[in-house]
Amino acid sequence: MGRSLYSFLSLFLHLGVFCAWPGGLISKVQGRDLKAKNSLCDVKHFTQKLDHFSFARNDTFRQRYVICQEHWSSGGPLLFYTGNEGDIMLFVNNTGFLFEMAPQLNAMIVFAEHRYYGQSIPFDGKTLNSTTLPWLTSTQALADYNYIIHHLKRTIPGLKQSPVVAVGGSYGGMLAAWMRMKYPATVIGALSSSAPILQFGNQIPCNTFAKIATQDYKMASPVCVDTIRRSWTIMEDFWKDQAGRDWLKDNFRVCQILDDRKVKLADFRLWLFSGWTYMAMTDYPYPTEFLKPMPGWPVKAACQHLSDLCSFKTDRDLLIAVYKGISVYYNYTGQVKDCFNISDSSTGTALGDTQWDYQACSELVMPDCTDGKTDMFYYRPWNISEYNRECHKNFAVKPDPSLAIREYGGRDLVAHSNIIFSNGKLDPWSGGGVIKAPSKRIKVILIDDAAHHLDLRSSHPDDPQSVVYARKKEIAIIKKWIITATNSAEYL
Amino acid sequence: MGRSLYSFLSLFLHLGVFCAWPGGLISKVQGRDLKAKNSLCDVKHFTQKLDHFSFARNDTFRQRYVICQEHWSSGGPLLFYTGNEGDIMLFVNNTGFLFEMAPQLNAMIVFAEHRYYGQSIPFDGKTLNSTTLPWLTSTQALADYNYIIHHLKRTIPGLKQSPVVAVGGSYGGMLAAWMRMKYPATVIGALSSSAPILQFGNQIPCNTFAKIATQDYKMASPVCVDTIRRSWTIMEDFWKDQAGRDWLKDNFRVCQILDDRKVKLADFRLWLFSGWTYMAMTDYPYPTEFLKPMPGWPVKAACQHLSDLCSFKTDRDLLIAVYKGISVYYNYTGQVKDCFNISDSSTGTALGDTQWDYQACSELVMPDCTDGKTDMFYYRPWNISEYNRECHKNFAVKPDPSLAIREYGGRDLVAHSNIIFSNGKLDPWSGGGVIKAPSKRIKVILIDDAAHHLDLRSSHPDDPQSVVYARKKEIAIIKKWIITATNSAEYL
Numbered sequence: 001m002g003r004s005l006y007s008f009l010s011l012f013l014h015l016g017v018f019c020a021w022p023g024g025l026i027s028k029v030q031g032r033d034l035k036a037k038n039s040l041c042d043v044k045h046f047t048q049k050l051d052h053f054s055f056a057r058n059d060t061f062r063q064r065y066v067i068c069q070e071h072w073s074s075g076g077p078l079l080f081y082t083g084n085e086g087d088i089m090l091f092v093n094n095t096g097f098l099f100e101m102a103p104q105l106n107a108m109i110v111f112a113e114h115r116y117y118g119q120s121i122p123f124d125g126k127t128l129n130s131t132t133l134p135w136l137t138s139t140q141a142l143a144d145y146n147y148i149i150h151h152l153k154r155t156i157p158g159l160k161q162s163p164v165v166a167v168g169g170s171y172g173g174m175l176a177a178w179m180r181m182k183y184p185a186t187v188i189g190a191l192s193s194s195a196p197i198l199q200f201g202n203q204i205p206c207n208t209f210a211k212i213a214t215q216d217y218k219m220a221s222p223v224c225v226d227t228i229r230r231s232w233t234i235m236e237d238f239w240k241d242q243a244g245r246d247w248l249k250d251n252f253r254v255c256q257i258l259d260d261r262k263v264k265l266a267d268f269r270l271w272l273f274s275g276w277t278y279m280a281m282t283d284y285p286y287p288t289e290f291l292k293p294m295p296g297w298p299v300k301a302a303c304q305h306l307s308d309l310c311s312f313k314t315d316r317d318l319l320i321a322v323y324k325g326i327s328v329y330y331n332y333t334g335q336v337k338d339c340f341n342i343s344d345s346s347t348g349t350a351l352g353d354t355q356w357d358y359q360a361c362s363e364l365v366m367p368d369c370t371d372g373k374t375d376m377f378y379y380r381p382w383n384i385s386e387y388n389r390e391c392h393k394n395f396a397v398k399p400d401p402s403l404a405i406r407e408y409g410g411r412d413l414v415a416h417s418n419i420i421f422s423n424g425k426l427d428p429w430s431g432g433g434v435i436k437a438p439s440k441r442i443k444v445i446l447i448d449d450a451a452h453h454l455d456l457r458s459s460h461p462d463d464p465q466s467v468v469y470a471r472k473k474e475i476a477i478i479k480k481w482i483i484t485a486t487n488s489a490e491y492l
Numbered sequence: 493m494g495r496s497l498y499s500f501l502s503l504f505l506h507l508g509v510f511c512a513w514p515g516g517l518i519s520k521v522q523g524r525d526l527k528a529k530n531s532l533c534d535v536k537h538f539t540q541k542l543d544h545f546s547f548a549r550n551d552t553f554r555q556r557y558v559i560c561q562e563h564w565s566s567g568g569p570l571l572f573y574t575g576n577e578g579d580i581m582l583f584v585n586n587t588g589f590l591f592e593m594a595p596q597l598n599a600m601i602v603f604a605e606h607r608y609y610g611q612s613i614p615f616d617g618k619t620l621n622s623t624t625l626p627w628l629t630s631t632q633a634l635a636d637y638n639y640i641i642h643h644l645k646r647t648i649p650g651l652k653q654s655p656v657v658a659v660g661g662s663y664g665g666m667l668a669a670w671m672r673m674k675y676p677a678t679v680i681g682a683l684s685s686s687a688p689i690l691q692f693g694n695q696i697p698c699n700t701f702a703k704i705a706t707q708d709y710k711m712a713s714p715v716c717v718d719t720i721r722r723s724w725t726i727m728e729d730f731w732k733d734q735a736g737r738d739w740l741k742d743n744f745r746v747c748q749i750l751d752d753r754k755v756k757l758a759d760f761r762l763w764l765f766s767g768w769t770y771m772a773m774t775d776y777p778y779p780t781e782f783l784k785p786m787p788g789w790p791v792k793a794a795c796q797h798l799s800d801l802c803s804f805k806t807d808r809d810l811l812i813a814v815y816k817g818i819s820v821y822y823n824y825t826g827q828v829k830d831c832f833n834i835s836d837s838s839t840g841t842a843l844g845d846t847q848w849d850y851q852a853c854s855e856l857v858m859p860d861c862t863d864g865k866t867d868m869f870y871y872r873p874w875n876i877s878e879y880n881r882e883c884h885k886n887f888a889v890k891p892d893p894s895l896a897i898r899e900y901g902g903r904d905l906v907a908h909s910n911i912i913f914s915n916g917k918l919d920p921w922s923g924g925g926v927i928k929a930p931s932k933r934i935k936v937i938l939i940d941d942a943a944h945h946l947d948l949r950s951s952h953p954d955d956p957q958s959v960v961y962a963r964k965k966e967i968a969i970i971k972k973w974i975i976t977a978t979n980s981a982e983y984l
Contacts, residue, residue, distance in 0.1 A: 053545040055854050055889050056626035134548035143899075150898050182674060184908070185901025362547050397547050406642050407635075409677025414980070416676070417907055488906070 040070035041092070041109075046151060048115070050122050050135050052143035061122035063144060064113040066092050067152075068099075072108035074158030077482050079165050080187065081111040082145055082179055084172035085359070086351040088113035088120075091172065096458025098167060101475055105482065108159070112148055114141050114175075117352045130396040133358045139182075139407060141175060146183045163485040165478055166190040169453035170429070177419050178408055189418030189481040191474055194453035196432025198411060199366040200404040206367040206382045208431035210375035213280035216299050216426050217376060224303035224325075225376045227312070228276065231322045232269065232378035234315045239265045247316070252323050255339035263342065266380075271342040272322070273370070273377060275329040276302075283426050283451040286462040293333050296462065302328040361391035365401040366432070417441035418481050420474055424450030424467075443477055445470050532562035533584070533601075538643060540607070542614050542627050544635035553614035555636060556605040558584050559644075560591075564600035566650030569974050571657050572679065573603040574637055574671055576664035577851070578843040580605035580612075583664065588950025590659060593967055597974065600651070604640055606633050606667075609844045622888040625850045631674075631899060633667060638675045655977040657970055658682040661945035662921070669911050670900055681910030681973040683966055686945035688924025690903060691858040692896040698859040698874045700923030702867035705772035708791050708918050709868060716795035716817075717868045719804070720768065723814045724761065724870035726807045731757045739808070744815050747831035755834065758872075763834040764814070765862070765869060767821040768794075775918050775943040778954040785825050788954065794820040853883035857893040858924070909933035910973050912966055916942030916959075935969055937962050 043066055050059035066088060072078075079098050083091060092111050102109055113120040116128070116136040123132045145166075153160050166187040168176035173195030180190035198204055205211075218225045238244030245258040248268070256263045279298040282288065286296045295301045305324035312318040330340055360366065365387075370377035384401065391399050413419075413434065421434035422445040429452060437444040447455060449464040455471055535558055542551035558580060571590055575583060584603050594601055605612040608620070608628040615624045637658075645652050658679040660668035665687030672682035690696055697703075710717045730736030737750040740760070748755045771790040774780065778788040787793045797816035804810040822832060852858065857879075862869035876893065883891050905911075905926065913926035914937040921944060929936040939947060941956040947963055 051546060053629060053631045054543060054627045055629070056548075058890075135546045137545060137547070139545045146898060150894070181676075183901070184673075185904035186898075398550075402642070406638060406678075409675070412677035415909055 041066055041068040046148050048120075048144050048147065050140075052140055052147070059122065061115070061120065061124075063115065063120045063148065064088060064118060065148060066109075066111040068102070068109040071102040071106055073106045075162055076106035076108065077163045077165060078108045078110060078149070078152070078159065079105070079167055080145065080149060081109070082141075082166050082168040082172050082175035083112050083114040083117070084168065084170055084175070085114060085117055085356045087118035089118070090351075095167075095169070095456050097456045097471060100459060100471075101478070104475060105479065108162075110148075110152065112145055114172075115144055116355045128354050128358075133355070133395065134362075134397075136355055136358055137363050138175065138178065138359070138404075139363075142179055142182055145175070145179060146186050149186050163188045163482050165481065167193075167456075168195070169193040169456045170195065173453065177421065180419050181408065181416050184417075188485040189420075189478065191420045191422070191478065192434075193422045193456050194424060194427055194429055194433065195421065196366070196429040197408065197434065199429070199432030200364070201402055201410065202367070203405070203410055204432055206369040207371055207375050209277070209368065209428040210370040210377050212426075212428040212431050213277045214374075214376040216280040216283060216428070217276070217303060220297075220300045220303040221307040223309055224306040227306040227309075227318060227321065228325075229372065229376040231272075231318060232372065234319060235269065236265065236378075237315070238319070239268075248319070251316075251320060252326075253336070253339045255341045256343065267342065269378065271340075272326055275326040276376075277428060279329050280426065280428050281452040284454060284457075285449070285464060286460050292329060293335070294329065295332060298328050298332075302326070358395050358397070361387075361395050361399050362397050363400060363403045363407075365399045365404070367401075411438075413438040413442055419443070420445060420477055422447060422453075422455050422470060422474065424452060424454050426451040427453075445473060533558055533560040538640050540612075540636050540639065542632075544632055544639070551614065553607070553612065553616075555607065555612045555640065556580060556610060557640060558601075558603040560594070560601040563594040563598055565598045567654055568598035568600065569655045569657060570600045570602060570641070570644070570651065571597070571659055572637065572641060573601070574633075574658050574660040574664050574667035575604050575606040575609070576660065576662055576667070577606060577609055577848045579610035581610070582843075587659075587661070587948050589948045589963060592951060592963075593970070596967060597971065600654070602640075602644065604637055606664075607636055608847045620846050620850075625847070625887065626889075628847055628850055629855050630667060630670065630851070630896075631855075634671055634674055637667070637671055638678050641678050655680045655974050657973065659685075659948075660687070661685040661948045662687065665945065669913065672911050673900065673908050676909075680977040681912075681970065683912045683914070683970065684926075685914045685948050686916060686919055686921055686925065687913065688858070688921040689900065689926065691921070691924030692856070693894055693902065694859070695897070695902055696924055698861040699863055699867050701769070701860065701920040702862040702869050704918075704920040704923050705769045706866075706868040708772040708775060708920070709768070709795060712789075712792045712795040713799040715801055716798040719798040719801075719810060719813065720817075721864065721868040723764075723810060724864065726811060727761065728757065729807070730811070731760075740811070743808075743812060744818075745828070745831045747833045748835065759834065761870065763832075764818055767818040768868075769920060771821050772918065772920050773944040776946060776949075777941070777956060778952050784821060785827070786821065787824060790820050790824075794818070850887050850889070853879075853887050853891050854889050855892060855895045855899075857891045857896070859893075903930075905930040905934055911935070912937060912969055914939060914945075914947050914962060914966065916944060916946050918943040919945075937965060 043064060045062045045064055047060050048063040050061060051057055079101060081091060081095060081098065088111050095111075098109050101107065116122065116133070121128075122135065126132055149164055153162070164187045166176040166179040167190070168174070170193075173192040174197050176190040177192035177195055177197060180187050214225055217228065235248070238248050239258070242259075248254070249256075249258050254263070254268070258268060279294070279302055282294065283297060283299045288294055302325040305321050312321060330336065367382045367384075369382040370380045372378045388399055391397055417439075418441065420443045423430035423433040423435055424447045426449065434442070435444060435446060447470045448466040450467050450470070454463075454467050455474065459468070459471070535556060537554045537556055539552050540555040542553060543549055571593060573583060573587060573590065580603050587603075590601050593599065608614065608625070613620075614627065618624055641656055645654070656679045658668040658671040659682070660666070662685075665684040666689050668682040669684035669687055669689060672679050706717055709720065727740070730740050731750070734751075740746070741748075741750050746755070746760070750760060771786070771794055774786065775789060775791045780786055794817040797813050804813060822828065859874045859876075861874040862872045864870045880891055883889055909931075910933065912935045915922035915925040915927055916939045918941065926934070927936060927938060939962045940958040942959050942962070946955075946959050947966065951960070951963070
């Protein structure tokens, strides 16, 4: 199938940028860099079962994991990172908080790669299609993690009685929380950062993500929001004739010809939508080397081009300002010399777009829309029929929009315990997060001035006090779990 | 494959008698009898997914369930029976306690048939073999129950907000407990009666079952235990020559020729072992119509033939006494006119022996042995290699002895809540049950003078006070859960 951006469904774009793990391209972070970061980390493999819930097939695959024992002492806890939808090295190199926690807890760290991503691909990494993909589900991934933990406990001397804490961010944060819900005898608790576990079904309005992103821009500058909102209609007008489209192509430096056959208005808009929301998700206080490099507070930086109403004498002026704003995301260092290929994934190659699209087309259906009124975008309703058609076309699979709620219980978390749900208030995904504790046994941490799982990143001098405090609180809670577990319960 | 009894592995025999649901043959309890019992019960069907955890197949099957609404009023709770390894009608007609609870709670009752049993057989009920059976797992069965409950809530007006309590006995009791553990947003609690969830791996010694059965006989008469224990060696001596085997055949009225080719000593012994332990499991205080009719306190009745040492002048005398004792189980009303077919299932046709053997050969491996020293049986060690060979031969499947502990957490229940584990102290399966509460949120009820899930049966004038009290306590706890749930939590 084509790039996510070319899918009819805008959600795919969302999903493409779903996990905004800051970090270089994957080629930069493997092998040597990993060793440089932590000399006691090793890359290992585990023979994993393809299917944990039936005996129809005996297939196995090699699941990669990274194990770091520098600060661990026998009996000490295991911090287990439940890998997301991408190459595990991306998470190893962008979850600095775990490496800061480890010495304080004498903890071992394990990062497990999610099945079908990175190098942990079943069927010997053969083509990903409707024949090979069907075992790519979160339930199977959780069973993988459970199986690996049991394997580690059985084979590493001194680990048998160790309490295990699941940690993850974004989709990995969902998995960490679900791990605690489904396998509480395996993990004594979970740190679930920026995990929109309520994004399924109709638990929240479908433009919640867009509304929070809009709010971020509004805080930077209300005029900025108005400008962006106006831009979509102007764009639509320009799109009506070839001259207008050519103007857009030239002034936005798009590689492709804009002609409604190859690149539709919807595609062009999604490319912009992606840039705006990506900046909101990763609106960090200091410059970061994402899949694309960005300045600190990128939303503010983008809005600087969009907040001077007087300078927009014509529609063209306004669109040129939009181009400058979006370039903060797509071309901050001027790295794009010639033109923007808007069919490129906006998240680079480290995240598995095809695989994630499959998950979104099967069990993890997250309704997504914008209305252009309560958000700064344009009218783009959630259309389940189109969604189903697209999924059928690409993967011959039928989405089950209620599966995730059925399997994981939706908002009803009252029976669960020992989960920290942390959310940055700037993060558009926080709208699908747990921001109200259902009981005392679940901890909710809301972080001012923080975007998508800032708390899991390494400490930085420019961190807001809120995230410094959040990290301290997280460690304190986890310490308490470990003490309680060590004193009372019986382990594997 | 042959009858369970002919399997090499004695565990199969155990499993054959695993769920001693008292009741007539299935032909007696269907249709009309059900209606007679409760005029507002209906038999319905639900289109169920074959595989809940991958998208490899779209197959579905018709899952049968029985729904009883006589005492239900809108918003009232749902008591959901998590069907075991047999025809659901057997459980409908032998779980009288639910029908006694319903009017007290204004509850609806649903009995769901377990996949692959009774009439809920995938692939249109085609032959059960290694190609059709692989989706017969407890994890899939739990997902079935979860799916049905969501379906009922969506389609029955007034049920949406109703709290659901899972109820089950024996393997059904395991499923009820596991349902609460895996889907706590779906069921607010579980009554798990006589559920040996610790029977897996090496959590308990493999002859625990046999030791408790022995204890039951000892309480009836210590001499009885000695007599039974002596009988195995004598039998072995008799078995050595054809004359001895013929004597056994004639005096135990066995249909088959005993010749070490067709019927081995091991088979003959297992037939007896089955009878003794079956009586211990169902040592109820009043006469019951099981798959075979029995007097009240059958263990005591059997021991009456085995407790007069002076009458055993010869080995033959002792074996004849054994024959009389075992006849309490196999021929209490003299219903066997000609001879005993020891290859018949000892539990009749309502339980699915083949299917259960498959489950025991894949995910639910329960080590089983006897030693003849701490129990009243004979030396029969747990032999995993033989077990694996037999499973491979019959089903081309490899047992995974640690799967159940991995999936359900074994003894580590500290994170769970709202489960009542009830066990009768006479029940040999109670050794694998939860008899010590891991926390205040889990309730343990031990019932004196009670065998396998006596508490789930209808009240009876001869019930011991202990079970009368246990049932009251169970209702009180469930009422409390319902009140708490109704007052606080948010439902599906």
